[in-house]
Amino acid sequence: MRFASLGSGSEGNALVVEAGNSRILLDCGFSAAETVRRLGRLGLEPEAINAVLVTHEHDDHVGGADRFARRFGIPVYLSHGTREAAAGGDGVFSGAMIIDSHTPFAVGDLEVFPYPVPHDAREPTQFVFGDGAHRLGVLTDAGSSTPHIEQMLSGLDALVIECNHDRDLLLGGNYPERLKQRIAGRYGHLDNGQAAGIVANIDTQSLQHVVAAHLSQRNNRPELACAALAGALGCTEGWIGVATQAEGFGWRMIA
Secondary structure (H helix, E strand, C coil), X not given: CEEEEEECCCCCCEEEXXXXXXXXXXXXXXXXXXXXXXXXXXXXXXXXXXXXXXXXXXXHHHCCXXXXXXXXXXXXXXXXHHHHXXXXXXXXCCCCEEECCCCCEEECCEEEEEEECCCCXXXXXXXXXXXXXXXXXXXXXXXXXXXXXXHHCCCCCEEEEECCECHHHHHHCCCCHHHHHXXXXXXXXXXXHHHHHHHHHCCCCCCCEEEEECCCCCCCCHHHHHHHHHHHHCCCHHHCEECECCCEEEEEECC
């Protein structure tokens, strides 16, 4: 089982998860052409993708999903609320597979375990992926933690977790006050300290990879996110990976 990011941040998000002969594209916040280009960096043709899975309707996660999926005949999976919020009444995602945020399902060799999160979207859902032997957890957009989130992310082999902002940088920055409160609120985005708190509360004994994702380019710095997560894990800061907006990150194998 392996995974890689096409890019992560407010300008677009997409993650590929692969097990056996199955590949899922988690979110597609880039244009169809840009998604194809970024897949090429990973050595993948778009036809190699078996499903597009959408976390929620915000444009940086769903912007290119419908067009990419239609162009290459790929099924889309998303919650009812996400489809209703993203569709706009014009047939977008009309043939999508509707998922329940508490009901696991399979895409070929990949097991998918959805879970709901607090975020300012209609029915946001994050995911844990498995191949029967290993599990990857992804949490890229949430304003706060819950016991259920921490239960879902406990005992993983790999974790991609949002470290959107440093709280001091956000509150001391030049964003409008209302935007600051939205980002820092219960239904906004996780800051470095909140992400570290989640990591400190879960079983991390089997973790082979931890990657900080969805970093704000204005309100965070990679070294701050890495320091927070490393402090929670008791590891070196260099062991923590970072998903960047421009490059994402390359393939990481779960042994």
